[in-house]
Amino acid sequence: MNSAGRYVHRRGIHCESACQRGILAAGGFDVDEEVVFGLDGGFGFSFFPANGNAPDIVVGKQEIMPLRAARLMGVEVGLHTPRSSAALAKLLASAPAVMTRVDLGLLPHWGLGGRSSFGGYFVNVTRGVGGEAFEVSDPAFDAPVVVGAADLDAARASRGSPPVNPDRKVYVFGPRRTAPRLRLVGPVAVRTLCRDVLRPGSRSLGIPGMKRLITAAASWPRSKRGEVEDVDLEGRVIRTDALARQLLHVGRQIESFGTGGGLFRPLLGRFLTQVAAATDDPRYAESAELFFESGRLWQSLGATLLARGTTDSREDLTSLVDGVTDTVRSAMDVEKRALGALTAL
Structure with a gap:
């Protein structure tokens, strides 16, 4: 366990839960990342179609920073929207680190160039550096990175990926008051998860969102056309087919953009495994195995898209679209079985 008040960078699995875990550890409370992830209740699926040939957005969650885990742990969290580097630095004066929402594509160390x-x-964000930069703990990297104040401001203010823009949101965590008992709060979080994914109230979320992706993906060879600018996996600027960009973007969303691989499904499986142990109920572990199976399907698709999504052949790209629709349909069926079993508990 870290000593209270001292922030230590750790590489993580999922950006949101890893950042929360790091701040909680600085407050003297060391908790597994999968527990933070599961209790937060953000798991699921979101699909946001884009206009024209811009890439559609796929997310393995349904809520961004719902703060359910913090409430269960008795941690008060203040939400701020500082509009300047000076205002952000002022927030750091009262905390070992603050959690900041950003546009990943505008962080220089990712090499995506927007x-x-x-x-x-x-x-x-852990500290200011020389008045013109900040030290940033990015859980996708092995060590902290230094980001210029102007670059960080741009990433916090980006309007490049509606409806998931950062909106300058910054979270300041207070001290922990209670320790959650997973035996009690785990099943509550699981019931909420099942309700949100099976009956989300929006056709862009949960199981309806997966169905919408299947339909939209089938139309990509017609809707994603023309030559566009992108960045390849080595960070080089390239001209590519809009369909290739779409497929590469989905691969990155599944494997690279803070999911830990497999669109969060293996992470949820590990949470359910811990709930099974805490409750002494093996049925949670049985559903965990189904999410591990689903995770393998998503990981295979993501790896394929990252490896082949830059092909120049329109015929090959169209065949990859068939792989997207088939895999999403298979994963959806597995996840419906897991969620149905959990709902019955």
């Missing part, structure tokens, strides 16, 4: 945008990413 050509690929995702505004639902999180990093922890």
